[in-house]
Amino acid sequence: MIEIQSANNKPDYLLIEQLADTIWREHYPTIISIEQIDYMLAKFNSAKAIESQINEGSQFYYMVFNRVPAGYLAIKNEDDFLFLSKLYVKKEFRGKKIGKAALQFIDEEAKRYNLKSIQLKVNKYNTKSILAYEKLGFKKVKAMITDIGKGFIMDDYLLEKIL
Template sequence: MIAVKSAKTQADFKLVETLASQIWHQYYPDIIGLEQVEYMLAKFNSAKVIKEQVGLGAQFYYLSYNETSVGYMAIKPEDNFLFLSKLYVARAFRGKGIGRVALNFIDEEAKKHRLLGIRLKVNKYNTASIAAYEKLGFKNVKASVTDIGNGFVMDDFEMEKLF
């Protein structure tokens, strides 16, 4: 069984931080390098930063598969869209429908708030995720490069799914 659970407590934030470290180390060293992975984990995925982001209106969730925590996501309403800032699933649990359940949940949240659709950014070289998003109705709307400090950039495609 797949479940989406709201992350609201310090223990939840610590769980998301742990999941982030595990998942990012599985996928991203080959795409952005280990040094940038460590920087981005500290800057965007620590329990402290997650708590701050929640205080600013972001909603974090962790994803479970048969009671095992296997991923996480974060969303925030932004400019008539629901911005999907994070959606990550552990490698061993990909292909089990977890991402689809998560995106269905996000669709419902966006519709509940009468938003126009969902926006996200995905690394240009993360071809598997891009293909998955396209399969679920997202369109690539533009490329973007964002300076995140320490000499690092996020080199992304911005994608949208309109309702």
């Protein structure tokens, strides 16, 4: 059974921080450097960073599969689209339709807010994730490079799903 739980307090933020640390270290070393992983975990996925993003309007959730924390997501309501800033599933839970359930939840949230689309950014070299998003109706809108500080960049595609 898949559950999506709202992250509302420090223990939830710490849980997501732990999930992020595990997921990023198992998934990204073939895509970005360990130094960039460390930097991005601290800057965007620490409990402190999560709390700050929530204070700025983001909503964080963690996914549970058979009562075991399996991943997390974050969304933010923008003017006419829902921005999906994070969607990560632990390796051992991939292929169990958790990502698909999360995207159905995100679709419902966007429709609830009467938004026209969902947008996300994905690393250009994260080919499996790109294929998964495309299967679920997302299309590449543009390529973009974003300076995130300390000499690091994000080399991404902007993807969009029209609702």
